[in-house]
Amino acid sequence: MWILALETATPTASVALVNDGQVVVEHNECSRRRHAESLVPTIESLLKEQGLTPQDLGAVACGRGPGSFTGLRIGLSTAKGLAQALGLPLITVSTLDILAAAAFFPGGLVAPLMDAKQGHIYVAFYEKTWPSPHPLTGYLALRPPELASEALRLAAGREVAVCGDGVALAQEALRKAEVKVCELPPAFSYPRAGVLGVLAFAELARGVGGDAAAAEPLYVRRAAAELAREAKHGTRS
Amino acid sequence: MDGEEIILGIETSCDETSAALVQGGRRILANVISSQVDLHAVYGGVVPELASRRHVELIVPVVERAFQDAGLTFADVDAVAVTCGPGLVGALLVGLSYAKAVALARGVPLVGVHHTAAHIYANLLAYPELEPPFLSLVVSGGHTSLIYVRAHGAYDLLGQTVDDAAGEALDKIARALGLGYPGGPAIEKLAREGNPEALPLPRAVVRDHPLDFSFSGLKTAVLNYLNQLAQRGEEPNRADIAASLQAAVVDALVERTLAAAELTGARRIALAGGVAANGRLREVLTGRAAEQGVRVFLPPPVLCTDNAAMVACAGYWYLRHGLMAPLSLNAFANLPLGAERGWGKAGEKKTARAGK
Structure with missing residues (x-):
């Protein structure tokens, strides 16, 4: 079964075709071309290269963030359009789960760190078990000092492997808190659609339905206007 | 095809x-x-x-x-x-x-x-019988433009607002009158009970651009008037204000649209945009255009x-x-x-x- 996988939560737009759990082709682009312009033409050309038509697909997979709000919506709206028009299941996987799955680090913890802007970092902590990482926390948006104390608490003396474009932002705080950190090579620093496709294949094998209407981005952070209104009125709307 | x-x-x-x-x-x-x-x-x-x-x-x-x-x-x-x-x-x-x-x-x-x-x-x-060329007045919360549709997908912009869109001016005054958002329909409803000549309001002309619109002066005039009343401790007659404001906006829209029709020789005018649902605009434009032998097309409000x-x-x-x-x-x-x-x-x- 062919799965088309899309991941657009970060500045790198990643598109892959995965056949029966095997990555056949993966295209990663971090260029001046915006995701909005490049994504659908990239899908079109990858399908063509493989001699496939959209009707040959068995499922669509999409990274659901956290990440750039606009990037997430471009990817997920595209995935929804494909899945609905072709009558296919849509499997979504958290972008942090994709990063954690790709980070090989036996024994310790893994923490993908993504730049969330405005002084925050998106993070989740995982126990690196085989075949898939076991999450120790939910998906969080933390300031560097909060992140460092959480890392210290969860690691309990073990090493924490970090990857992602948020590493540079967290380094100082992690060093101050004396967290034992292992920085993974930059190849692990962006979420790859091939990994997503493999995870989605496993989800489908487990019988996950994949309803296109219900798929939603994982924003983690609420809209600035909502927060400002709450601050003013002191209530949650 | x-x-x-x-x-x-x-x-x-x-x-x-x-x-x-x-x-x-x-x-x-x-x-x-x-x-x-x-x-x-x-x-x-x-x-x-x-x-x-x-x-x-x-x-x-x-x-x-x-x-x-x-x-x-x-x-x-x-x-x-x-x-x-x-x-x-x-x-x-x-x-x-x-x-x-x-x-x-x-x-x-x-x-x-x-x-x-x-x-x-x-x-x-x-209107399936409507085909280019025709003139269109597009008027909404974000736009106020006079467009000549030469052919399908071919447009000449004849005039537009130099500041607020017509709908924007209506929304802002509606808010000042405490009528809520969106303001256009609320103004129209209230205007039915008011006198459109109660409040003398400016009809702004844009120098050297006779087909352009300006609504910020009108908005300011109404807001100033409301402030003066407030300072004197007087209650505004909201229906009169709504009626006068609506009349001023409609006058500006109708006058420029008919001037554009004369300039282009267009015999058909298509009204478009959210403010096109305004009953007074529909009525005045249709009546005045008919005097010049020009037909006005009015899409149903849902469109x-x-x-x-x-x-x-x-x-x-x-x-x-x-x-x-x-x-x-x-x-x-x-x-x-x-x-x-x-x-x-x-x-x-x-x-x-x-x-x-």
Whole structure:
């Protein structure tokens, strides 16, 4: 079964075709071309290269963030359009789960760190078990000092492997808190659609339905206007 | 093309998520509009991030509903038309990304439609006999423009507002009068009980540009008047203010529109945009134009709001004239009317390849 996988939560737009759990082709682009312009033409050309038509697909997979709000919506709206028009299941996987799955680090913890802007970092902590990482926390948006104390608490003396474009932002705080950190090579620093496709294949094998209407981005952070209104009125709307 | 193509239209430029199926550019088979007015009302205006989030939630069920209403499936769709600007970029990108994916999945052409063009084409849905050339007055919360439609997809901008849009001026005064958001319909309702000559308001003229509009002076005059009353501790007669304001706005719109009709020799005027639902504007424009032997076309109010049927209708005519878009089409906060011609060439290649 062919799965088309899309991941657009970060500045790198990643598109892959995965056949029966095997990555056949993966295209990663971090260029001046915006995701909005490049994504659908990239899908079109990858399908063509493989001699496939959209009707040959068995499922669509999409990274659901956290990440750039606009990037997430471009990817997920595209995935929804494909899945609905072709009558296919849509499997979504958290972008942090994709990063954690790709980070090989036996024994310790893994923490993908993504730049969330405005002084925050998106993070989740995982126990690196085989075949898939076991999450120790939910998906969080933390300031560097909060992140460092959480890392210290969860690691309990073990090493924490970090990857992602948020590493540079967290380094100082992690060093101050004396967290034992292992920085993974930059190849692990962006979420790859091939990994997503493999995870989605496993989800489908487990019988996950994949309803296109219900798929939603994982924003983690609420809209600035909502927060400002709450601050003013002191209530949650 | 056999003239009976079915176009799937998608509209997400602001705070309505809408999907429509239109056959032959005339027959509306479905036009589903999901409004977010309640979501934004507590903020006194549209919050772009919240609008974008809601579009992602609604796009699949809204399209699903359109197919149910029409009794059709994706296999029946001959092309996908989508609003690509101007508007809120984050909101536009939801509909645009979705539409591009559907075009790719079904192997049908993509048509990118300018939001203002879509409003103008609402008239062709209501009046199958209407064909270019004609004059159009587009008037809404974001636009006040006089456009000469030379041919399908070919527009001459004759005049536009140099400051506030007409609908924006109405909204702002409505807020000052405590009438809530959106203000246009509230002003119209209240104006029925008021005297339109009670308050002498300025009719601004833009120097050297007789077909341009200016509404900020009018807005300021009303706000100043309200301040003066407040300082004197007097209660404003809100109905008189609403009636006088509405009369001043309608006068400016009608006068420029008739001047533009005379200049271009147009015998047909198509009214478009949200403010086109205003009863007084419809009545005064129709009456005054008739005196000059000019016919006014008035789309029904449901087609004056943001909706995807008008997008599908524009898409049908663009398709017939070879104005297709490439799959690399982006969304634009600002977009000149007629930009659709610029990406026609890449679109032709796309159509040559497309097959069902």
